[in-house]
Amino acid sequence: MNGLMRRVGTVAAIVGGVVLVGGAQQRPADPKDPRIGLKAGLFDAGVAARNMELTATLARPQGFFDPKAPAGEASPPERPEPAPAAEGGAAAPAAPAAPAAPAAPAAGQPAGPRPGTPPARGGLDFANSDLAFAGTHMWVGNFHGFNTYDIEDARKPKLLASIVCPGGQGDVSVYGNLLFMSVEQTRGRVDCGVQGVAETVSKERFRGVRIFDISDLRRPRQVAAVQTCRGSHTHTLVPDVKDKSRIFVYGSGTGSVRSGEELEGCSGEEPDKDENTALFSIDVIEVPLAAPQNARIVNRPRIFADESTGAIAGLWKGGDHGPGTQRTSVTNQCHDITVFPEVGLAAGACSGNGILMDISDPVHPKRLDAVFDKNFAYWHSATFNNDGTKVIFTDEWGGGTRPRCRATDLPNWGANAIFDIVDGKMQFKGYYKMPAPQTETENCVAHNGSLIPVPGRDIMVQGWYQGGLSVFDFTDSANPVEIAFFDRGPLDAKQLITGGYWSTYWYNGHIYASEIARGIDVFRLKPSEFLSQNEIDAAMLVRHEEFNAQQQPKVTWPATAVVAKAYVDQLNRTRGIQAERAKAVVAAMDRAEGMRSSRDRNAATVVQQLETLAGQLETDAAAAAGRDQARLQALAETLKGRAARLQ
Amino acid sequence: MSTTMTRLIALGLVACSAAACRSANVSGGPGLIQPGAPGQEGRTVSVADSTDLSKVQFTPADVKFMQGMIGHHQQAIEMAALLPDRTSREDMKLLAKRIEVSQVDEIQMMQDWLRARGQTLPDPHAHHQHGATLMPGMLTQEEMARLEAAKGVEFDRLFLEGMIKHHGGALTMVRELFATPAAGQDGDIFAFASDVEADQQMEIDRMGALLRELQK
Numbered sequence: 005m006n007g008l009m010r011r012v013g014t015v016a017a018i019v020g021g022v023v024l025v026g027g028a029q030q031r032p033a034d035p036k037d038p039r040i041g042l043k044a045g046l047f048d049a050g051v052a053a054r055n056m057e058l059t060a061t062l063a064r065p066q067g068f069f070d071p072k073a074p075a076g077e078a079s080p081p082e083r084p085e086p087a088p089a090a091e092g093g094a095a096a097p098a099a100p101a102a103p104a105a106p107a108a109p110a111a112g113q114p115a116g117p118r119p120g121t122p123p124a125r126g127g128l129d130f131a132n133s134d135l136a137f138a139g140t141h142m143w144v145g146n147f148h149g150f151n152t153y154d155i156e157d158a159r160k161p162k163l164l165a166s167i168v169c170p171g172g173q174g175d176v177s178v179y180g181n182l183l184f185m186s187v188e189q190t191r192g193r194v195d196c197g198v199q200g201v202a203e204t205v206s207k208e209r210f211r212g213v214r215i216f217d218i219s220d221l222r223r224p225r226q227v228a229a230v231q232t233c234r235g236s237h238t239h240t241l242v243p244d245v246k247d248k249s250r251i252f253v254y255g256s257g258t259g260s261v262r263s264g265e266e267l268e269g270c271s272g273e274e275p276d277k278d279e280n281t282a283l284f285s286i287d288v289i290e291v292p293l294a295a296p297q298n299a300r301i302v303n304r305p306r307i308f309a310d311e312s313t314g315a316i317a318g319l320w321k322g323g324d325h326g327p328g329t330q331r332t333s334v335t336n337q338c339h340d341i342t343v344f345p346e347v348g349l350a351a352g353a354c355s356g357n358g359i360l361m362d363i364s365d366p367v368h369p370k371r372l373d374a375v376f377d378k379n380f381a382y383w384h385s386a387t388f389n390n391d392g393t394k395v396i397f398t399d400e401w402g403g404g405t406r407p408r409c410r411a412t413d414l415p416n417w418g419a420n421a422i423f424d425i426v427d428g429k430m431q432f433k434g435y436y437k438m439p440a441p442q443t444e445t446e447n448c449v450a451h452n453g454s455l456i457p458v459p460g461r462d463i464m465v466q467g468w469y470q471g472g473l474s475v476f477d478f479t480d481s482a483n484p485v486e487i488a489f490f491d492r493g494p495l496d497a498k499q500l501i502t503g504g505y506w507s508t509y510w511y512n513g514h515i516y517a518s519e520i521a522r523g524i525d526v527f528r529l530k531p532s533e534f535l536s537q538n539e540i541d542a543a544m545l546v547r548h549e550e551f552n553a554q555q556q557p558k559v560t561w562p563a564t565a566v567v568a569k570a571y572v573d574q575l576n577r578t579r580g581i582q583a584e585r586a587k588a589v590v591a592a593m594d595r596a597e598g599m600r601s602s603r604d605r606n607a608a609t610v611v612q613q614l615e616t617l618a619g620q621l622e623t624d625a626a627a628a629a630g631r632d633q634a635r636l637q638a639l640a641e642t643l644k645g646r647a648a649r650l651q
Numbered sequence: 652m653s654t655t656m657t658r659l660i661a662l663g664l665v666a667c668s669a670a671a672c673r674s675a676n677v678s679g680g681p682g683l684i685q686p687g688a689p690g691q692e693g694r695t696v697s698v699a700d701s702t703d704l705s706k707v708q709f710t711p712a713d714v715k716f717m718q719g720m721i722g723h724h725q726q727a728i729e730m731a732a733l734l735p736d737r738t739s740r741e742d743m744k745l746l747a748k749r750i751e752v753s754q755v756d757e758i759q760m761m762q763d764w765l766r767a768r769g770q771t772l773p774d775p776h777a778h779h780q781h782g783a784t785l786m787p788g789m790l791t792q793e794e795m796a797r798l799e800a801a802k803g804v805e806f807d808r809l810f811l812e813g814m815i816k817h818h819g820g821a822l823t824m825v826r827e828l829f830a831t832p833a834a835g836q837d838g839d840i841f842a843f844a845s846d847v848e849a850d851q852q853m854e855i856d857r858m859g860a861l862l863r864e865l866q867k
C-alpha cells in the first residue's frame with residue numbers, strides 16, 4: 005500500500021488523445037470466470053476458488069477494528085472516470101475527455117453528513133498489513149500494532165497476543181527473538197500510545213523502525229525505536245553473512261520528511277538546495293544482536309546516483325513516457341527492497357525504477373542495473389525466482405486503494421513485470437495481471453506475494469487486494485499462466501471500502517493471507533492439470549525456521565521420491581521424458597523410499613539402479629534443451645543424491 | 652486478571668455490532684497488550700482504550716487545508732483551460748491536460764472528504780471575489796489577466812512560471828499543515844498531503860525542464 009490517495013499518476017492514458025497498448029499481452033479475461041459477479045459482504049461475501057481450498061479464517065481481534073465500522077470506512081468514489089480504455093490494440097484516436105466540472109455547491113453551503121454515512125475515520129486505521137513467520141508462529145502487522153498467532157495446526161490458527169502500537173503500516177519481520185516493525189505516520193508515538201502527538205516538534209513522536217523482544221510471545225517488549233527522517237513505510241532484514249553478531253535493516257521511507265528540529269539532520273529539500281537531503285536514499289540500520297537497544301543508522305546510501313556525474317537524483321525524474329503511456333513517479337525513494345543473501349543480490353522497487361543491487365557489502369549496496377517501464381505508475385515490490393535468474397516487480401498503480409482491475413483497465417497497468425537477470429542486467433520478458441475483472445467497489449492492483457517452492461518451476465502466490473489471490477507460473481517468463489485462485493466479492497456493493505489481501509505467502513506447506521478488513525485466511529493447494537499432487541508434496545517438504553518475504557531464502561529440495569516424481573510429472577507434461585524411463589525412475593525411487601541405510605538387504609541393487617538411471621538421464625539431458633534439459637539434470641541429481649544416502 | 656477479562660468481555664459485547672461480534676475473540680481471548688517505550692514496562696489495555704482514536708481525529712487545520720486546497724486546485728484548472736488557444740506546443744497541451752484531470756479528481760476527493768466529515772464545502776471560485784484571500788502560490792487577478800492576454804512563447808513562459816509558483820504554494824501549504832500542532836495525523840490527510848508534496852514537486856521539476864527548453 006502506498007499513499008491512501010495516490011491517484012495522481014493514476015489518471016488516464018487518454019489525456020494524450022491516444023491510447024497505446026504496448027508490450028506483451030496476456031489472454032483476455034474469460035467472461036465465465038467464477039470470480040465475476042460475487043455477492044458483496046464483510047463476512048458473508050460470495051466466494052470463488054479454483055485448485056485451492058480455504059482451510060481456516062479468523063477475523064481481526066477485538067481492539068483491532070472500529071466497533072462502529074467493522075469493515076472500515078468507505079473511500080470516496082472516483083469521478084471523473086479516469087480509466088484508460090482497454091480496447092484498441094494500436095493507437096486508437098480518442099477524444100481528450102473533458103473532465104466534467106466538479107459539482108461545486110454554493111459558497112459556504114454546509115455539506116452536513118449524508119444520511120447513512122458513518123462518522124468518518126481513516127479507512128486504514130486498523131488495516132492488517134504484512135506477515136512474518138517463525139517456527140509455529142505467525143505475526144500479522146496492522147496499522148494499529150500487530151497480532152501473534154499460533155499456527156501449529158494450520159487449520160486452527162489461534163490468537164496468542166494482540167499488541168497495540170499504532171503508526172502504520174506496521175509491516176513486520178522476525179529474526180530470532182526480535183520482531184521489527186515499520187512506522188511512518190506522524191501520529192506514531194515512542195511509547196505506543198494511541199493518542200498521537202499534538203506538537204509539531206516532539207520527542208514523543210516516532211517514525212522509523214521499532215524493535216521488539218518477543219521472547220515472551222504474549223508480552224513483547226519494545227527494546228529499540230530507531231527514528232528516521234521519512235519514517236519507515238517498509239523495511240527489509242539483511243543478514244550479515246560475514247558477521248553473525250549483527251543484522252542490518254534497510255528502511256524504506258516514502259512519507260514526508262520531518263523537520264531537522266525534531267530529528268537532527270533531516271532535510272526534505274531537493275538535492276540542488278541541500279545535498280544532505282533525506283530524499284533519494286534508504287536508511288541502513290545496524291542492529292547488534294546482543295544489544296539491540298544500540299541499533300542505529302549507519303548509512304544512507306545514494307543508490308539512485310548518476311553513475312557518471314554522481315548527482316544523487318540520477319534515475320527516473322517522474323512523469324510520463326510519451327503520449328498514451330503511464331505517468332511514473334519520481335525515483336527519490338524505494339517502496340520495498342527484497343534481498344536474496346545467498347545470491348548476493350537485492351531488488352529495489354523504487355518508485356520510478358526497478359533496481360538491482362549487489363549487497364555483498366550490506367552497508368554499501370551498489371546498484372548494478374536500473375529499469376523503467378512505460379506501463380508502470382509506481383514500482384512497489386520485488387520477488388526473485390529461486391535461481392536468482394529472474395525478478396518480478398509489481399506496479400501499485402492507484403496506491404492500493406483504487407479499483408484498478410476493472411474490465412476497462414489495461415491488463416499491463418497495475419500488473420507484474422517479469423524480468424530475466426542476465427549478467428547482472430535485467431531484461432523485460434512479460435506482464436502478469438490477475439485476469440478476472442473486478443468491480444468499481446473493489447480496490448485491486450498487484451501486491452505482495454512469495455514463491456511456492458515447487459522444484460523445477462517458478463510459481464508465485466500473490467495478493468491483489470479485493471481482487472483476491474492468484475497463483476501463477478512464470479517458468480516461461482514471457483508467458484505466465486494462472487494455476488489457482490481465490491476471490492471474495494467486494495466488502496460493499498455500493499461503496500469502495502479498502503480491503504482485500506495485503507500479503508499472501510507460502511509458509512511450510514500452506515498459504516497464509518492477511519486480509520485488510522477480514523482478518524487472516526489459510527489455504528491449501530489442490531492438484532490440477534496445472535500442478536500435480538507430487539509437485540505440491542515436494543513443495544510441502546520445504547521447511548523454514550523463519551520466513552520474511554522481503555528476505556528471500558534459497559530453497560533446496562531433499563533427494564526423495566516425491567521430488568523425483570515432481571520432476572517426472574513436469575517432464576511428462578512437456579513430453580520431455582520417455583515413458584519407459586519415467587516408469588523406471590519412479591519404481592527405483594519408490595524402492596529406495598522403503599530403505600533406511602546401506603545395511604538394507606537390497607540397498608546395493610537399488611543404488612546400482614539409481615546410478616544407472618541417473619547416467620541415462622544425463623545422456624537424455626545432453627540431447628534435450630531448455631527447461632526439459634534442466635529438469636532431466638535435476639532429476640539425475642536427485643537420483644544420485646538418493647543413491648548416496650544408501651551407501 | 653479475571654476481573655480485567657470480565658471487563659474486556661463486557662466492553663466488547665456492548666461496543667460491537669452483530670457482524671463484528673461474530674468475529675470477536677471474546678471468550679478466553681489473550682487481551683490487549685500495549686508495550687511501553689524502549690526499556691519500559693507494557694500494560695494491559697481495554698478494547699475501548701485500544702480503539703479510542705479521538706485524539707487523532709482530523710483538526711480544524713486539516714479542514715482548512717482541504718478547503719484551501721480546493722480553491723488552489725481550481726485555479727490550476729483555470730490556468731490550464733487558457734492553454735489550448737494560446738500555445739502551439741504539444742508537450743504544453745499534454746502537461747495542461749494532465750494537470751486539469753488530476754486536479755479535478757483531487758477536488759472531488761477533497762469535497763468528499765469534507766462532506767463525509769460534515770464540513771463546509773468552499774466555493775471553488777471564491778478566489779475570484781475582490782479582496783479574497785489567496786492561498787500560497789496562487790496567481791493574483793492581475794497575474795491571471797496578464798496570462799490570459801499573452802500568446803505563443805510569451806504565454807508558455809508565463810504559464811510555466813505561474814504554475815511552478817502555484818505548485819510551490821501547494822508545497823508551502825503541506826509544510827504549514829505539518830507545522831500546525833495536532834494536524835496531519837488523520838490517516839487520510841497524512842497520505843493525501845504526502846502525495847500532494849511528492850506529485851507537485853515532480854511536476855515542478857518537469858515544468859522547470861520545459862522552461863529551460865523554452866529559453867534555449
